[in-house]
Amino acid sequence: FSYGRVHTLYAPATENQTGIPEQYGIGGIPQVALNGGLPQFSVTGLTPFGQSTYTPIDEWDETWDLANSFTKVLKNHTMKMGFEGMYLRFATYQPADPRGSDSFSGVYTSIPGVNVNNSGAVQFVLAPTATSVPGGVDYNGGPNSVAITRISVTDARRKYYSGYFQDDWKVTPKLTLNLGLRWEFFPGLYEEHDAQSNFVPGTPGVNAAYLIPQSRSNQNDPNNILSSSFTSILQQDGVKLEYVGNRSLISTQKDNFAPRFGFAYHLTNNFVVRGGYGISYNGLEGVGYGGALGATYPFAYTLAYSNNSNQSPIVFPNGQNATLENSYSNITLVSSNVAGAGVSVNGTETNPKTAYVQSTNLTLQYQLTANTSLQAAYVGSFGRHLTANVGDANVVHELLVPSANQAPFRQFPDMAAGGTIHTNWGTSSYNALQLNVERRFGQGFSYLANYTWSKCMTDSADFLNATAISYRAPGLGPKIDYGLCDSDIRQVFHASGGYFLPFGNGQHFLGKSTGLVNHLVSGWQLNALTTLEDGQPFTIPCDITTAAGMSCVALMVPGQNPIGGLHNVNQWMNPKAFTNPGVVQTNGQTNLAPLGGERSQVAGPGYHRLDASVFREFRTTEKTRLQFRAEFFNLTNHPNFSTPQGPTGGSAVVSAPGALDFNNANFGRITATRDAPNDPRQIQFGLKFYW
Secondary structure (H helix, E strand, O other), rough: OOOEEEEEEHHHHHHHOOOOHHHHOOOOOOOOOOOOOEEEEOOOOOOEEOOOOOOOEEEEEEEEEEEEEEEEEEOOEEEEEEEEEEEEEEEEEEOOOOEEEEOOOOOOOOOOOOOOOOOHHHHHHOOOOOOOOOEEEEEEOOOOOOEEOOOOEEEEEEEEEEEEEOOOOOOOOOOEEEEEEEEEEOOOEEEEEOOOOOOEEOOOOOOOEEEHHHHHOOOOOOOOOOOOOHHHHHHHOOOOOEOOOOOOOOOOOEEEEEEEEEEEEEOOOOEEEEEEEEEEEEEOOOOOOOOOOOOOOOOEEEEEEEOOOOOOOEOOOOOOOOOOOOOOHHOOHHHHHOOHHEEEEEEEOOOOEEEEEEEEEEEEEOOOOOOOEEEEEEEEEEEEEEEEEEOOOOOOOOOOOOOOOOHHEEEOOOOOOEEEEEEEEEEEEEEEEEEEEEEEOOOOOOEEEEEEEEEEEEEOOOOOOOOOOOOOOOOHHHHHEEEOOOOOOOEEEEEEEEOOOOOOOOEEEEEOOOOHHHHHHEEEEEEEEEEEEEEEEEOOOOEOOOOOOOOOOEEOOOOOOOOOOOOEEOOOOHHEEEOOOOOOOOOOOOOHHHHHHOOEEEEOOOOOEEEEEEEEEEEEEEEEEEEEEEEEEOOOOOEOOOOOOOOOOOOOOOOOOOOOOOOOOOOOOOOOEEEOOOOEEEEEEEEEEEE
């Protein structure tokens, strides 16, 4: 039995400084403890400023784990069996947009239908007013999306049960089999006070539903009240409001039986063949707090408003246009008074299949000498029913001309855009050839070198990885976005080794030396580690809008090398190799050509690094010794550059404006390295005393 508890608290420096928004003329932001500061402003071409979303963070994680296992040896069988039960609690105070968030993407200040990456700042300083110029464009300022979250705590709980049986069977002196079966059950996550809801985006009027636990059905309780505006919109859009007895609001799969099989066979004394196949289930994947069912109306919810076209402003239910200053003053966070048109909802499948991975391998190992062996292996991994971040909960399900107003074409036209839907529709595949040569330490020398040639494909959009894929048309399903994983690295080579220099008393050179000479030349060891990796893929988008509410991937120009031209940090890709597809001509057209070609067209710079060290040991007494160490990190001082889309891992460096726009002078420009801060050569010296 084990128990673990972790408490995490993070809050901005302005956490308890009230009145800051009013200093800038911004009203309507709750001025309570831990919520000081400005909204987050996302302006295309600039680093986001203001306070970060999803802060403050105050989390309590607790785990109760009961497990046991048994082993029985019976003749040539070694049998093992066991079970495990877990109870998990994770209480979260992490509102998505507690101070609000505004986006200024440049849609109002660009040429209609063209994405101009550096015009967000212009949109930021303008107000959404009607033009005074004949033939001019109305409403060329103000935010194009606004969101604010009601502050609340979600106290989520879940359980986990598993059992297994395994038999290691030595069939003959040359053949061993590993046979096993594992069962796992992942009951749905529930909120301790039943404060969660689930939007099920089925067919309107048939199986579309908004589910809330039965214990929250009392509308006389102010903590449960749904506004009449919200319930009316549900009815208008064919969404049935249901109070159900299942606290988790989903029914998970119970028949998660995972067989495992492996073998090892000695063909000869020097040659071994190994192989295996197994299924691994994963029903405990974290999706973050933003998409959780506890972060939903009428409990901890976000009200979000966005523009319906690039030529119309955000209009609040009271008729006011959204501006930098007035947005949050026009939004009420009292659940009974909430305007239903602004409620963004979260949802998940009610009968999800449990995500699982099939893993297989076949390995050939040959012993060349007493110390050296070669190994070649095929490794495969195939994911099914992977949890995927579909994106907005309410999207269009057909192609629309770029200038179309999306609202009437959304699946639920009166409900807000935004929110989050996750579903287990993702798939993945990984196939690899792995080669390995190893020399165990002998005669003062050891080394290990391995090479991997692989390919990873997926259509599963990750919740928590901002660099992973996103769906260009989530309403049309994932298949058009099946392509290279963002983590796909085609070739990887690693090598490491150590060498004791054969100098000094008893060694090959100067073997009879004594005194000062022996102290100077003996005991030296050289070590090195090198890494050579191909770059990771990334996607070049279209630089125009080809379909309203959907994104687009640039087409490849036949005969043009995508990494031709300069192919350096100033221009990694060849701009002549990319072009836009045609735009949608008619609403509802079935030809998907306007969505472009395959994603992940180009790979970024590779990763090359050499580390080395020199050790020298001095024997001080029979039982003690002193070691001198000189270590060289990134010995060659080689910079490992990021992709033009910018670095990962939370770096503050922003990609160059237009770095992915093939009609921009900055196309292909790289502004950062993969290692922060820039990972220059480092040399350090140390002494280590052993006793």
